[in-house]
Amino acid sequence: MTSTARKTAINDYKERKASAGIYAIRCAASGQCWVGRAPDTDAIANRVWFMLRQNASTHRSLQEAWNLHGAEVFTLEIVEVLDEDLTPYARQDALKTRLWHWASALGAATI
DSSP states (O other), X not given: OOHHHHHHHHHHHHHSOOOOEEEEEEETTTXXXXXXXXXXXXXXXXXXXXXXXXXXXXXXXXXXXXXXXOGGGEEEEEEEEOOTTSOHHHHHHHHHHHHHHHHHHHTOEEO
16 A cells, blocks of 8 residues: 555545444343444444453453353344434433433343
């Protein structure tokens, strides 16, 4: 990759709009479900899987299930994406509200 192409790619990444939303992680082996909120739904899967592979997740029940059953039984899905036009304060408030909604609707633990 040339220097110009690299700079262009970095610029494009910085200028993209992050889509905030709610995600669900499911364990097919145990039937457990966890929901979380993310300021950038495009990057959340990489972060979650990396933390679990490193045995560094701060969510104990999720990490224990991962260690017990293995990576192949876990899935992550984005269950809701928020409107991009929300102000930062409204976005945070909506993330909190929608997190509790989805936790209740799915019978899931929050992370």
